[in-house]
Amino acid sequence: MSGTNSELELITGGPVVVLVEPQLGENIGMVARAMANFGLSELRLVNPRDGWPSEKARSAASKADHVIDGAVVYDTLEEAIADLNFVYATTARERYGFKPVRSPVIAAQTLKSRYDAGEKVGVLYGREKSGLSNEEVALADEIVTFPVNPAFASLNIAQAVLLMSYEWMKQSIEAAEHTPFQALDQEPATKEQLFGLFDHIEEALDARGFFRPAAKKPKMIDNLRAVLSRRAFTAPEIKVMRGVISSLDRFSRKRPRGAGSPDDNDE
Numbered sequence: 146m147s148g149t150n151s152e153l154e155l156i157t158g159g160p161v162v163v164l165v166e167p168q169l170g171e172n173i174g175m176v177a178r179a180m181a182n183f184g185l186s187e188l189r190l191v192n193p194r195d196g197w198p199s200e201k202a203r204s205a206a207s208k209a210d211h212v213i214d215g216a217v218v219y220d221t222l223e224e225a226i227a228d229l230n231f232v233y234a235t236t237a238r239e240r241y242g243f244k245p246v247r248s249p250v251i252a253a254q255t256l257k258s259r260y261d262a263g264e265k266v267g268v269l270y271g272r273e274k275s276g277l278s279n280e281e282v283a284l285a286d287e288i289v290t291f292p293v294n295p296a297f298a299s300l301n302i303a304q305a306v307l308l309m310s311y312e313w314m315k316q317s318i319e320a321a322e323h324t325p326f327q328a329l330d331q332e333p334a335t336k337e338q339l340f341g342l343f344d345h346i347e348e349a350l351d352a353r354g355f356f357r358p359a360a361k362k363p364k365m366i367d368n369l370r371a372v373l374s375r376r377a378f379t380a381p382e383i384k385v386m387r388g389v390i391s392s393l394d395r396f397s398r399k400r401p402r403g404a405g406s407p408d409d410n411d412e
Contacts, residue, residue, distance in 0.1 A: 156184035157211065159313055160256050161267035162306060163225050163232075165281060168194045168273050174205025174213070175303035176270075181209035183310035184317070188216040189225045189267075222269070222281055230264040231256075234277055234285035235305050237298040242279075245287045252289035253312035268309055270302045331379035338383045343370055349390050 162180055167173050167190060177188060190197060197218045206213050219225035226232050233252050234244075247255065256266050269285055271277035282288065291300060291308055300308075347366060356362040378386075 155211070157186035159185040159187070159310075160260065161187045161189055161226075161229060161265070162310075163189045163191065163222070163267050163269045164193070164302060165191045165222055165269060165277060166194060166272050167302065170195055170199030170201030171205040172273060172302055173199060173216075174202035174207075174209075176306045177202065177206040177209040177212035177216070179303050179307035179310055180212050181206075182307070183314040185310050185313065186212055186215060188212050190216055190218045191222050191225050192220060193218065222284060226267060226269070226284065228265060229267045231259050231266045232269060232285045233267070233287055233289045234269045234282045235271070235289050235291075235309070236276055236282060237290060237293060237300060238276065242283070244282065244285065247287055247289050249289060249291060249308055249312045252287070253309065253316050255287075256313060257316035268306075270305055273302060331381050334378040334380045334383045338380060339374065339378060342373065342378075342383050342386055345387055345390050346373070349394060 162176065162185060164173065164176060167176075170193075173188075173190065173193065180186065180188065193199075195201075197216070198213075203210065203213050233247070233256070252268075256268075259266050268289070269277060269281065271281070289309065291305065293300065346369070350356065350369075356365050
């Protein structure tokens with residue numbers, strides 16, 4: 146489902162995010178913000194330590210009010226996931242058991258396929274300090290773990306939610322190279338326009354004594370042209386470059402720098 150926000154489509158829905166005994170309202174707010182960034186909207190809280198509602202959470206959510214307003218509090222994890230068909234438990238620690246362990250990419254693919262098939266799916270996130278207990282992990286269908294630095298594997302809950310939410314959003318993107326906006330199309334410059342830029346720059350530099358000593362001028366010009374032709378300029382870019390040079394040319398050329406002794410200090 147979706148709504149509108151300031152004329153832009155507000156993406157909502159997706160897997161349920163379940164926070165088990167979150168401690169700080171600020172952390173809940175940052176989770177809500179991460180969810181809203183990537184199109185998730187259903188937040189469930191299991192026995193939040195500081196109670197609910199929380200103004201600290203709302204402030205930290207940075208206007209993700211639709212997530213905060215829709216959050217539901219449960220006394221137990223069993224109640225929070227009772228209506229879900231498939232659940233992942235997030236953990237950074239190795240667990241000895243019979244649960245399949247998936248990467249975020251595979252977990253997001255699984256969630257998307259089940260969600261599209263009409264199932265209600267969710268992801269469990271544990272306490273800030275201790276994560277999920279083994280008993281809580283046992284209530285999930287599978288485990289998702291993140292590829293992090295093994296010597297520093299701790300993620301806060303907002304980071305963990307952000308990572309999974311990002312992977313979820315990627316599943317809705319048609320192509321891996323998709324971006325939300327593209328650079329404006331510009332007409333490629335012709336060689337004639339590029340040659341005109343060469344002449345313009347070289348004339349302006351020559352008038353200011355840039356090419357010295359004179360014997361090295363041909364090589365310096367070759368190097369300058371190689372730099373300017375390294376990438377394909379567009380026609381608007383050529384105009385910008387020539388506008389810069391024309392602006393410099395408004396100043397008096399007077400005596401070119403370097404016209405006298407190489408050791409002189411003329412400006």
